[in-house]
Amino acid sequence: MAVHDTIGDFLTLIRNASMARKDSCSTQHSKMRAAIADILKDEGYIKDYSEGENEKGFKTLTLTLKFVNSTPAITGIERHSTPGRRLYYGAREIPRVLGGLGVAILTTSKGVMRARDAREAGVGGELVCKVW
Numbered sequence: 001m002a003v004h005d006t007i008g009d010f011l012t013l014i015r016n017a018s019m020a021r022k023d024s025c026s027t028q029h030s031k032m033r034a035a036i037a038d039i040l041k042d043e044g045y046i047k048d049y050s051e052g053e054n055e056k057g058f059k060t061l062t063l064t065l066k067f068v069n070s071t072p073a074i075t076g077i078e079r080h081s082t083p084g085r086r087l088y089y090g091a092r093e094i095p096r097v098l099g100g101l102g103v104a105i106l107t108t109s110k111g112v113m114r115a116r117d118a119r120e121a122g123v124g125g126e127l128v129c130k131v132w
Contacts, residue, residue: 004083005079005082005083006030006032006033007032007033007036007079007128007129008079008082009027010027010033010036011077011078011079011129013025013027014040014046014063014065014074014077015074015076015077017063017065018065018072018073018074019072021067021070021072022065023064023065024062024063024064024065025062025063025065026060026061026062026063027060027061027063028058028059028060028061029051029058029059029060029061030061032107032112033061034049034051034061035111035112036105036112036128036129037049037061037063039103039105039112039113039114040063040074040131043103043114043131044066044073045066045073045074045103045131046063046064046065046066046073046074047064047065047066048063048064049061049062049063049064050062050064074131074132075132076102076130076131076132077129077130077131077132078129078130079128079129080104080127080128080129080130081126081127081128086126087126087127088124088125088126088127089106089124089125089127090124091118091119091121091122091123091124092119093124094106094115094118094119094124094127095115095127096115097115097130097131097132098132101132102130102131102132103115103116103130103131103132104127104129104130104131105127105128105129105130105131106118106124106125106126106127106128107125107126107128108121108123108124108125108126109123109125110123112128115127
């Protein structure tokens, strides 16, 4: 049985596009990818994102990447929990990224949220990725 890590592929797409200094990148749309893109925009790692359709009528998600003096705003982005190894944390155990300089993204019972928002709400969940 094949296992496909769509979120891992999405994060790799962002990492490769920013390192290649591309202005934007496109992928298939999903609610999870849109929620991650929304958090990245709120934290200032990307300029904007938009939802659209390709020529076949499928929904797409296009991210406009952000650069500061021709340096990518995303220094690092990595998948933490994988399909073969799900990692769950309680509200008090959620790890900090670079001592609070980065952002961790979790899926919780209240939706996809930043680690600091999850700590404030007192909910834990699956740690999807870390961005710095």
